[in-house]
Amino acid sequence: MALKYYHAEPLANSLKSMVPLKEKGLAYESIYVDLHKFEQHQPWFTAINPEGQVPVLDHDGTIITHTTVINEYLEDAFPDAQPADAPLRPRDPVGAARMRYWNKFIDEHVMNYVSMHGWHRMVGVIARNIASGDFEKLLESIPLPDQRKKWATARSGFSEADLANATAKIEYALDKVEKQLGETKWLAGDTYTLADINFYSHCGAMVERMFPEMEVARRAPRLCEWRDRVAARPAVAEALKSEDRTAPGLRVWSGEVR
């Protein structure tokens, strides 16, 4: 049995499937894909994932993409490899449904909105530093039309209306999570699940540093306490230490710049 995990910096989607691999104690080969060099659009990589996106799981030659799908796959393929406290996907149908409710909410109503602000601040700078002819060539190398559009928009700048809408979506999510954590210890119930890993990777880990104006500590104290509980898990702490080649001046997700 051989697992390979192709990923970028330990944030967002790349973090989201790395944490379960480590929580489950699965041995895997880590393959860093350098997004700063656009390796994800290069032929060697699109031969592995035609959509040209990280992360990718290769399990004995079978390719699985999209982090929510990868994480469910790891549960199906390795049901007994679990952290000591509880399985990452609850074994009872209702618990699994609660987990999937949150995964769907995060995938559809959180991920893209935090991402838009990150792209606006970081990828926009990168995109505007590419010479015009080179930028057209870059766009041509991107397989997914939506990603081509996102790069083009990053260069010209996201509209104020789109950024304001993204901010409203993030604030809605903060309030929703804060309310849930008043009722249950973790997002989907009494145990830590893939839903916690999802929200942490796409929002919880960086929201306070990225959006100081939201006053997250005041607005969502339970979320902050939950975030610290997630970050203290050895698997998460280890994942966060993995390779990060982003220039420190551009690390908007990690909150070092705005």
Next chain:
Amino acid sequence: MALKYYHAEPLANSLKSMVPLKEKGLAYESIYVDLHKFEQHQPWFTAINPEGQVPVLDHDGTIITHTTVINEYLEDAFPDAQPADAPLRPRDPVGAARMRYWNKFIDEHVMNYVSMHGWHRMVGVIARNIASGDFEKLLESIPLPDQRKKWATARSGFSEADLANATAKIEYALDKVEKQLGETKWLAGDTYTLADINFYSHCGAMVERMFPEMEVARRAPRLCEWRDRVAARPAVAEALKSEDRTAPGLRVWSGEVR
């Protein structure tokens, strides 16, 4: 064991979880929610689903919402109730991952775009026929901010740019599905799964009638042949016959008007 299914007309999300109930041969109480009377926003219904949306599954008092979550729940809770040909969710991890890849694509890149055209043509007419003060009251009764926004936009009209983007997304999906059906008999492989039910409910069933200008029969002949195979399944045929109170003149989804 008692199952109740709260649903509207047999199209889109209401159809999507009704078909698995019937494919699995599960006895359930059907509860029609009249969207034309905005029953989904009324207190008796938001007491059941605070998000004010159909469909809803009630299993012995446990409420499950969101069709992809409901359909996975039915697989977890009733793993042995399956159609004769194959389980709706493949039992091998790779097959389940293929199914989830397609479910995710349909949920995130198809559903809302067909829906936007349907809302533009049908809900727009309904919304514009509501007197101004009554419309504000209607908006106030809608729990989810995104749904409030969708209703307000339906009344004022979706922008040409948004509609054109939605059309492009649907055309991309048609080509992607057509390509897949050149490789496998069903969307996720050799067997009919929840992914087929998902695409059929949100797009496949009505795309040719809703968008004659796309020339679906010419552009996607395999998709048409697949659509007819899905429609011929007794469970699907039975679901399609369930209650439909939409005024015939407004049945844009069923293609009777444009």
